[in-house]
Amino acid sequence: MKRNGKKIKLTPVSTLHYIRLVYRSALLLAFLAVYISYRFRNGESVEKILEGRPIIITVIWTVFTIEMIMRFFPSKLESPGCQKQFARNYVKTGKTNIDIQDNNGVMLVALIWIMFNGVFGMLHMLGILDDGIMILLCCVYSVCDLICILFFCPFQSWFLRNKCCSTCRIYNWDYAMMFTPLFFVRKAYTWSLLVLSIALMLRWEITFYRHPERFAESTNGYLSCSNCTEKLCTHKNQLKSLWKQIAEYSDNRIKKLIK
Numbered sequence: 001m002k003r004n005g006k007k008i009k010l011t012p013v014s015t016l017h018y019i020r021l022v023y024r025s026a027l028l029l030a031f032l033a034v035y036i037s038y039r040f041r042n043g044e045s046v047e048k049i050l051e052g053r054p055i056i057i058t059v060i061w062t063v064f065t066i067e068m069i070m071r072f073f074p075s076k077l078e079s080p081g082c083q084k085q086f087a088r089n090y091v092k093t094g095k096t097n098i099d100i101q102d103n104n105g106v107m108l109v110a111l112i113w114i115m116f117n118g119v120f121g122m123l124h125m126l127g128i129l130d131d132g133i134m135i136l137l138c139c140v141y142s143v144c145d146l147i148c149i150l151f152f153c154p155f156q157s158w159f160l161r162n163k164c165c166s167t168c169r170i171y172n173w174d175y176a177m178m179f180t181p182l183f184f185v186r187k188a189y190t191w192s193l194l195v196l197s198i199a200l201m202l203r204w205e206i207t208f209y210r211h212p213e214r215f216a217e218s219t220n221g222y223l224s225c226s227n228c229t230e231k232l233c234t235h236k237n238q239l240k241s242l243w244k245q246i247a248e249y250s251d252n253r254i255k256k257l258i259k
Contacts, residue, residue, distance in 0.1 A: 011229055011230055011231055012076075012077060012229075013077060013078065013079055013229050013230045014150075014230055014231065014232060016077055017079075017146060017149055017150055017230075017232075018150070020067075020146055021143070021146040021147075021150065023063075024139070024142045024143050024145075024146060025143050027060065027139055027142070028136075028139040028140060028142070028143050031046075031135065031136055031139050032136060032139075034046060034049065034050075035132050035133075035136055039130075039132060045130060045131065045132060046130075046131070046132035046135070047131045047132060047135065047185070047187065057189055061189050061192070061193065064175075064193055065192075065193065065196060067175075068175050068193075068196050068197060068200050069196075071172060071175075071200055072200065072203065074086045074088055074089065076229070079149070079165060079166070079171070079229075079230055080165075080166040080222065080223065080227070080228060080229060080230065081164075081165040081166050081167070081168050081171035082171045082172050082204075083222075084166070084214050084215060084220060084222055084223055085172070085203075085204060085207045085208070085211075085214060085215070086214075087211075087214075089214070089220075089222045090211075090213070090214045090220055090222065091220055091221035091222045091227070092219070092220075092221070093218065093219055093220065093221045095218050095219050096219065097218055097219070098212050098213055098216045098218065098219055099216055099217075099218045100169060100212065100215055100216050101161060101162065102160035102161060102162035102167070102168065102169040102170075103169055105155075105159040105160040105161070105169075106160075106169055106170060108159055109155055109159050109160065109170060112159075113177055113180070117180045117181060120133075120134065120137060120181060120184075121181075121183070121184050124184045125184070131184075131185045131187075134181040134182065134184050134185050135181070135182070135185060135190070137181045138178060138179055138181050138182060141177065141178045141179075141180075141181075142178050145174050145177075145178055149165055149232065150232065153165070155168075155170070156168065163217070164228075164232065164233055165230070165232060166223050166228055166230070167215075167216075167217050167223050169208075169215065171204075172200055172201060172203075172204035173201050173204070175196075175197035175200055175201070176194075176197040176198050176200065176201040178197070179193050179194045179197045180194075182194045
């Protein structure tokens with residue numbers, strides 16, 4: 001990967017994001033294959049099949065539980081976006097004006113997310129969707145979560161208008177949003193993930209209202225580009241550049257065909 005003629009290496013944090021993207025994508029494809037195979041051929045519910053192989057549930061549950069527990073503590077292997085809540089990452093800039101531009105879009109995002117998932121929840125209660133679909137939806141969300149971080153985030157572009165993930169107001173909402181469909185799956189292993197994700201989000205919100213200065217780039221130097229440990233803007237800018245090149249190439253081809 002190069003920028004301005006210089007080779008850029010993936011940072012440890014970015015590398016970990018890609019590893020998560022790979023195994024979450026593999027989990028999604030595997031679960032989708034199992035759902036299609038067993039649901040439409042044997043008519044047996046997917047969750048019962050998984051419960052018949054508890055080692056699978058245990059491994060998946062453990063991985064996501066460890067990921068969430070790590071978010072409760074400072075870590076160099078986590079994104080600055082979720083690490084800015086900790087006191088040790090608060091670097092005073094000398095300014096007192098707390099400017100958090102994306103705070104106004106928070107309630108709108110929450111409302112849209114609740115309404116969006118409420119539709120799936122209603123279909124589940126009506127018996128149109130089963131527990132397997134709700135778990136599959138979580139798998140989709142888990143992959144989309146990494147896509148938002150690495151490539152394109154609709155919340156950032158359309159609602160929050162924040163500079164990057166480091167300054168994102170709702171970064172630690174990701175697990176709660178990811179596991180929202182599990183509210184309708186009444187299993188101990190699903191509700192435990194949901195409860196832990198909500199606890200993580202509540203801790204984030206409490207910290208925000210007690211120490212908003214940690215969440216603003218104007219007052220926290222840790223959020224400046226020079227202190228960033230991800231450099232994910234490089235990936236996203238390259239993607240934008242690629243799409244621009246594709247669009248220009250397509251336009252030129254169309255013009256030549258018209259002539």
